[in-house]
Amino acid sequence: MNSLIIASRELRSLFLSPLAWTMLGVTQLILAYMFLTQVDYYLTIQPKLVGIPNAPGITDLVIAPLFANAAVILLLITPLLTMRVISDERRNKTISLLFSAPISISEIVLGKFLAIFSFLLIVLFSIALMPLSLLTIGELDLGKFSACLLALALLMAAFNALGLYMSSIASQPTVAAVGSFGALLLLWIIDWAGSNSGNSSNLLEYISIMRHFENLLRGLIHSTDIIYFVLFIAGFLILSIRRLDNDRLQK
Numbered sequence: 001m002n003s004l005i006i007a008s009r010e011l012r013s014l015f016l017s018p019l020a021w022t023m024l025g026v027t028q029l030i031l032a033y034m035f036l037t038q039v040d041y042y043l044t045i046q047p048k049l050v051g052i053p054n055a056p057g058i059t060d061l062v063i064a065p066l067f068a069n070a071a072v073i074l075l076l077i078t079p080l081l082t083m084r085v086i087s088d089e090r091r092n093k094t095i096s097l098l099f100s101a102p103i104s105i106s107e108i109v110l111g112k113f114l115a116i117f118s119f120l121l122i123v124l125f126s127i128a129l130m131p132l133s134l135l136t137i138g139e140l141d142l143g144k145f146s147a148c149l150l151a152l153a154l155l156m157a158a159f160n161a162l163g164l165y166m167s168s169i170a171s172q173p174t175v176a177a178v179g180s181f182g183a184l185l186l187l188w189i190i191d192w193a194g195s196n197s198g199n200s201s202n203l204l205e206y207i208s209i210m211r212h213f214e215n216l217l218r219g220l221i222h223s224t225d226i227i228y229f230v231l232f233i234a235g236f237l238i239l240s241i242r243r244l245d246n247d248r249l250q251k
Contacts, residue, residue, distance in 0.1 A: 002103045006111025010085070011118050020119060023077050027070075028126055034069045035130045038062045059141040063131045064217055067148040070127050071155055071213060074120070075188065078156070079180035081119065082163025083173040085112045086244070090171055099248045109240045113164055120156040124149065144219040151216030154229040158209060159184060161236035168240045184209075 014020045042061045089095040098108060131145060163180040170176035187209040205211050209232070212225040 002107040003111040003114060006103075006108060007114035007118065010112055010115030014081075014115065014119055019080070023080070024123065024126070027073055027077065027123060030073060031066065031070055031127060032130065035062070035066050038065050039134075057141060058134060058139075059131075059144045062134070063140070063145055063148060066127070066130065067152050067217060068214075070152060074123075074152075074156060074159060075184055076181070078116075078120070078159040079163050079166075079177040079184070081116050082160060082167050082180060083170075083177035084167070085116065085164055086167040086240075087170045087173045087176045091173065095247070099244075105241050105244045105248065109164065109168075109237060109244065113160060113237060116160045116164070117157055120160060121153070124152055124156065127152070141219075147216055147219040147221055150221070151213055154216070154226070154233075155209070155213050158229055158232045161233040161240075165236040165240045165243070168243045 039062055042058055045061075086095075089098055101108075128149060131140060134140060159180075162183055163176070166180040166183065167173070167176040170179060187207065189210070190204050190208045206228070212228045215222060215225050
């Protein structure tokens with residue numbers, strides 16, 4: 001219950017700042033342009049696909065690329081959302097007040113996580129409206145569309161958890177943002193070198209967040225990918241709790 005109270009307060013304060021509205025507007029503008037570009041491309045090649053058996057449909061050629069593009073944009077904006085969550089408390093010397101409140105560290109971390117994730121779900125909802133608009137002119141593969149939604153939701157939660165941890169260990173929001181972006185980018189491209197050279201590593205492929213995201217984006221929902229994201233999110237939330245627990249003991 002305390003986590004929900006913290007989440008609602010954090011979400012309210014987020015929308016009172018111009019940052020949230022700017023991110024929503026810019027994200028929608030960029031993705032809408034990319035979406036319309038993909039639709040135009042699909043309409044151009046559609047006559048050529050008619051005679052091809054098992055040809056890719058609008059879900060593969062429009063929706064999946066839209067969610068892939070959204071993932072790249074989220075890689076850029078999520079560190080900006082999470083950078084102030086805890087490091088701002090430390091910079092403004094208000095973290096002692098937070099520690100003295102009659103709530104547990106777990107509730108504090110979970111509340112702040114839910115606040116950012118709620119904002120990201122609003123972004124996800126606005127993205128989902130674009131493919132749904134295509135129902136007026138054609139049919140969608142709702143199974144693959146649902147897999148794309150699941151993939152992006154898990155990716156958002158993973159980005160959020162890592163960004164929250166970086167914010168918990170950084171003393172300045174800028175440092176937290178740069179650290180989050182660097183760590184996420186590394187996890188995104190960690191297996192590129194092996195793939196390009198033909199000597200791919202199973203370990204690097206499993207660590208790479210992009211590999212698991214792409215599997216879900218293709219509609220291939222495996223327990224391995226789901227477990228990876230669950231462990232990733234839980235791991236960084238636990239690390240954030242442990243970090244703040246140590247800070248509280250030192251106060």
